[in-house]
Amino acid sequence: MATQATTHTPARTGAQVRISKKRDLSLGKQVLYQAMLLAIAFIVLFPILWVVSLSLDPRNISRPTELNLIPPGASFKAYQAVMDKPTNNPVTFTQLAFNSLKLGAGIALFSVLIGVSAAYVFSRFDIPGRRFLMLAVLTVLMLPAIGTIAPLFVLLNKVPLGNTSLRDSLLGVGFAIISGALPFAIWNLKGYLDTIPRDLEEAGRIDGASHNQVFFQIILPLAIPALAVTGFLGFLTGWTEFALSWQFLTHPTDFTLSMALWNMTGQYAGQVPWSNFAAMSLLVAAPVAVVYLALQKYIIGGLTLGSVK
Amino acid sequence: MAAITKERLVPPSGFRRRWNRSSATRTAWLYLAPAFIIMGIITFYPLFYQVWMSLTNYGIASLNPNSPRYVEPAFVGVQNYAQIFTGELPVAIANFNFWNVLAFNLLWTFTNVPFHVVIGVLIAVLLNVKGLWFKRFYRAIYILPIVLPSLVIAVVWRNMFDSQYGAINQALSAIARLFGGDPVTVRWMEQVDPIIRLGPLPLPLSYFALLICNIWLGWPFMTIVATGALQSIPGDLYEAASIDGASSRQSFFKITVPLLRPAMIPAAVYGIVATFNLFNLIYLMSSGGPLRQTEILVTTAYRLVNEQRLYGSAAAFSVIIFFVLLGLTLVTNRITKATERYDA
Structure with missing residues (x-):
């Protein structure tokens, strides 16, 4: 060139x-x-x-x-109607949104906090078995979320929780989502950490910093944008998750925004006025779209980085 | 400080070196442990469990061990796999044929991604023209399909393709009215008779509706990748080419296309895998219909769990999906490697 x-x-x-x-x-x-x-x-x-x-x-x-x-x-009548009672189930928009929020926030925090130290090892340490473990994470990433729905459903169904099972709870859906979101977070964070120059760490180590000090005082502060973006992608996964919640949850009080939205769609919703459906779509999309727009530069950079590696 | 500097100057003894190395190794394992313990329980164990399940007749009766009608899942060997390939599942699914689903899934993927890449690159080139007005305005609008959740996009387009009240038919009717025609009532999602048949593969109108929606959804990502790559092509190349008398078409095909290739190929591979597994769009828009003609592998696997409750068969189906994806990834990687050297 x-x-x-x-x-x-x-x-x-x-x-x-x-x-x-x-x-x-x-x-x-x-x-x-x-x-x-x-x-x-x-x-x-x-x-x-x-x-x-x-x-x-x-x-x-x-x-x-x-x-x-x-x-x-x-x-804004349709918005008012959706806020009160979006579907035929006796739940308000706020309850549904709170359930989606719990899933989103839980997945974001959990996958980033647990994932970042593993990502750091993959990015910097040359330990025996590193390639094998990375391959294991990559293999899981290749499988779509639906690809493990059968065993997750069956296994979570065996764990008792109250008078039902872990499967029939938001917590169980959260675990099922994290089963795929954690490997993704590790891989995504590794991509970002690879781009942080090693000079600072080496300088720190020469000055006598321990591995923990290097990680907590040098790497983590530098990785904050990456943590934010990966956390947001995790949030997005939980906020818009549909297939697992639709399969797992049976109590209307556990339902999420995406499930309600699907209930209000087209041919299946003879009773739902289309203005309500439209208002609901916008209410589900707006919060994440706004954050996405704000973070788009970092997110797209990260996605292409991931695909190049 | 001083001691550490000295230590660095003097080559460390064997013990010291081993100690340093093992301390790093211990830290590494400690850092890996939380993630791998959790993944061991909720990711890797279910995957191995899935392989075992796929070899049993795990059904609805095996779900609850405390139920009086509990049936221990029995080992049935490769029966689930055989049933999937022959289409004779324990609970009959109308119009189920694994090979048709696989063929449609591949056709779906390889008709979508070329549209995304070509349209994405062309729009990126158009947006990159020097002296063009309102570039930032257009870039801000063109990002919208990416930032909206795919779930919302799918249900909105599902309603837009409604035969009586959908926006698409209303827009077409408005155009038809201009020419004195009748209102358009194309049955986008419902019409069973295929428009075209590719060998044994019927392509109904809903396939085209899905294609239109997914093109709308897919090109902006490619435009963003292509824009990044375009901006790194030195302007000198175009100047030199124009001095040498190259037409703009020639400089597009001889400079732009080859230099975009290294950026577009990984993006296309990413697009292929994403489109192959596009559950939300297909399940929420056409639900695989009509008559399962737009069903892909992941939507079929979901139905086996969600509707037929054949957990053993669903597990086998997912194992098959895994190997199909592995094959797809290896093939696309091989093609990527083969085309990597654009200067050859």
Whole structure:
């Protein structure tokens, strides 16, 4: 790449004028490109605008019959209705959200706190068996979450909890999610830790710091952004988890936002007005979307890093 | 301080070296222990248990040992695997054929990812044009499909493809009305008759609806990866090419494409695995229907647990998924390695 670039440099000066002229985008092209980009923006925004407009529809029609960005007499009635009682089950939005929050926060904290020290070992220590253990973690990562649902269901069902089993509780669903989220957190954090230069640690070690001091006082502070991002991804997994909770949970008081949202969808919800469904979608999506937007630079960097390794 | 500096200058004795090394090793094991003890219980043990389950007739009667009707799961060898491959499961599932599901799953993956990569790269190139207005505005909008939870996207698109009240048919009707046509009532999710047949593989309208939704969902990630790579291509290359009389099409195919390749291939591999296992989208949008024509491996495995309650068969199915994924990963890695040297 570098050689290609340099071999052509002598010729450049001669044609400098022609190039600088070419760089400016002609008005015709500018308009053409703007039109294309606007069309793409419209396609991207279309479903979002549709849900927003549905959610504001005050007429409480069971089904939408026309496309309107701001429906006549727009109101937040649907949001009010969803807040009170989103599904036919006697649970409020707050209860559902609290359950989702418990799953999300639990998975975020647990996977990061337990995962980071293992990630540090994978990133820095050359112990016997390291390659084997890393391969074990990678193998688990390859399997989708659904791939272990049968044994997790059967095993958690054997653990008694109150008058039911661990399977039929948020705690059990949390364990089942962590079974996949912890290996992911380890691998993701290892990717980040690999990018932290070793100079600081070596300096610390020369100054007589113990392994623990290096880890807690040098590595962890440097890794805070990575911990935050991995924690957020764990939170996202718990907040939007559907398959395991749908399979495991039977008590409406344990249900999560995603389960309620699925209950309100399309053909299965003849009783649910579409404005309520739309309001619910936005309420589920909004909190995580906002955080995602704020952290996007780090998250995408991490994901591509992970796939390159 | 001084003592440590001295120690570094003098080569450590054998004992010292071993002590240092073993202290590092002890720390390493200590740091690994919490994660591996927990994974041992909730990750690795269930995986081994799954292999054992896949060799038994584990069913609903084996769930509760305290129940009077408890049946000890019996070892049945590879019976579950044989039943999956022949389609004769203990509880009959209508229209179940493992090979069709596998073929559809592969077709689903390899029709989606090329769209994501090509559209993603083209839009990234368009956004990278020098002197273009409102770049930041477009980038901010184009990230939206990534930041919304896939669960929400799936249920929203499910409703958008509703045959009577969905936004897609309403938009098509509005266009049709402009030309004096009738309202459009395409039965996106319900129409059973396939649009095309690829050999024994029927492709219903719901496949195309899923494809449209997943293209909407998938390209922005590729655009972000491609944008990063584009910005690291030195502008000199394009200048040099234009001096040598290369057209913009030539510089796209001779400079942009080869230099994007190292970034796009890992992203595409990531996309292939993610699309292959895209549970949320398919389960929540088409539910694998109509007539199981859009079922993929993970949705089938879920149904075996959730609807048929054949835990032994589901375990066998998951073991099969594992080996299919292993094969897929090895093949894509091999292709990646083979195409790694773009200058060859």
